Amino acid sequence: MAATITVFIVAPDQTLWSGEARSVSAPTVEGYIGLLPSHEPVLAVLNPGTVGVVSEDGKRDEVEITGGFLSFDQDAVTIVTDPRPGIPLP
C-alpha cells in the first residue's frame, strides 16, 4: 500500500501544487471529502473553498480554489480548478 498520494492541482494557466502528500481534503458540493492513500476512485464536483494538502513531511498547505472538480484513482489525485478571480492571466 502506497503511503502517499500524488497530487496535482491545476488551473488553466498554471499548476498550483504538485507533489506527494499524505492526505488531501477538498470541498465537494456535498461537503468536505478527505482522501487518504487507497481511497476508492472518485470523481467529484467541487465548490469554491480551500483544498488542504498534508505533504510528506507533515506540513499542511492550503490552496484556494474557485470551484472545479477532482478525480482520484490509483493514489493519484488531480484537482482541476477554474481560473482564480483577481489574478490576471499572463
Add this chain to the structure above:
Amino acid sequence: MSGKQREYRGRIRSTQSLKKIFRAMELIAASRIGKARQRLGEAAPYTRAIQRAISSVTYHSNTDHPLTSERDDTNRVAVLVITADRGMAGAYSANVLREAERLRERLESEGKEVAQYAAGRRAVSYYKFRHRDLVATWDDGSDSPTFDRAIEIADTLHAAFLADADKGGVSEIHVVYTRFNSMVKQEPWVLRMLPIEVVEGVAETTDEVPPLYDFEPGAEEVLDALFPRYLRARIFTCLLQAAASELANRQRAMNTAVTNAEDIIRQYTRLANSARQSEITQEISEIVSGADALAAGS
C-alpha cells in the same frame, strides 16, 4: 549628384528603415513565441485532466447527456474559424480560411447549413467582404489569448448547441484553427468539438481501462459540471495553438522580409554605384573633350 543617384539613395534609405522595422517585428515575434509555447505547456495538464475525466465518465455511465448525443432536429452546424488579427504572417490566415472554405463546401454538400463564427480580425474582414453572415465575432488579442476570451467563445458555442432548433440551435460544432506541431511545422486543422466522439475518446485510452469511479454527487451532475470546462479548455488550447502558430509564421515571414530588404538594398547600392561611376566617367570625358577643344583651338 544627379537625379538618378538621388533616387537610388532615397530608395536605399527607405528600404533600410523598413528592414529595421521587419527585424524588430521578427525579434518581437521570436520573443513572444517562447511565451506562447510556455503557456501552451502550462495549459496542457488542465486539458489532459479534463479529457481524462470526460472519457472516464462517458465510458462508465449510461447517462444520455445532450452533449454526447447527436442532434437530428436541425441541420445547422457551427463553424468557428480562428485566424490572426493582423497580417504580416505570410499565408497563415489565408491557409486557415482556405481550410474553412473547404469544410464549408463539404458540410454544404452534406445538406447542412453553416453558421459561421469568427475569431480574429482577418477572418471577420474576410467574411464581411464576401457578405457572409457571421453569428458572432471576436477580434483583438489573437497573439496572446486570455482564458476569459476562451470562456466567452466556449459559452457562446455551448449556448448555441443547447438552443432550440428555431432559436439558432446547432447540431455540430467545428473549429478550424492552426495546429502548432513545431517551430517549423504548423498546419490548418479542423476539429469537431461537439458532439464529443465518445468512441474515439475511449479508443485513445485502451491501454488502461478507466477505473470505476464513484461519482459525487452523480454521474449526470459531474457531466454537467465537466462539459462547460471541457469546452473552455479545448477552445483555450485551440486559441493558444493558433497564437503560437501565428507568431511562428510571423517570425518566418519577417525573416524573409528582412532577407528581401537586404537583397533590394544590395541591388540599389550597385545601381547607385554604377550611376555614380558613369556620372564621373561622363564628367571626365566632358572635361577632357573640353580641354582637347581648347588645345586644338590655341
